[in-house]
Amino acid sequence: MCLCCQVWRKPSGSPWEAMACGKPVIATRCGGPEFLVTRETGLLVEPGNAVALADAMEKFISGEKSFDSAKVRGEVVRRFGEKAFLNNINSIYQQI
Numbered sequence: 420m421c422l423c424c425q426v427w428r429k430p431s432g433s434p435w436e437a438m439a440c441g442k443p444v445i446a447t448r449c450g451g452p453e454f455l456v457t458r459e460t461g462l463l464v465e466p467g468n469a470v471a472l473a474d475a476m477e478k479f480i481s482g483e484k485s486f487d488s489a490k491v492r493g494e495v496v497r498r499f500g501e502k503a504f505l506n507n508i509n510s511i512y513q514q515i
Contacts, residue, residue: 420445420479421461423452424472434461438495441488445475460491 421437423446434444434455444461446452456463462484464471478484497503 422476423447424464424466435495435499438491441492443479443486443491445472445479447472455495457494460486460494 421433421442421444423434423444434446434452437444438455438460444452444456446456446461446463447466448463449466452463462475462478464475475484
């Protein structure tokens with residue numbers, strides 16, 4: 420599990436790197452992670468809400484919430500991997 424509990428939006432590669440390694444993420448809704456973290460790849464909590472953060476962590480620790488590492492990695496590769504990047508760039512060039 421990767422824990423990213425930012426209070427405000429700032430660039431961070433940690434969630435991307437963790438998910439690329441098949442690790443689910445607990446992150447805050449601070450204007451960035453919402454784009455990356457899905458139900459299949461982790462949990463989102465409100466910034467500054469320690470109770471929600473502790474609850475999310477407890478769900479991981481207790482096994483109440485679990486994630487398939489291959490699916491976590493597959494989701495990030497599908498959305499942001501080399502093939503997705505090249506398709507997006509090609510789409511932009513086609514529009515020009």
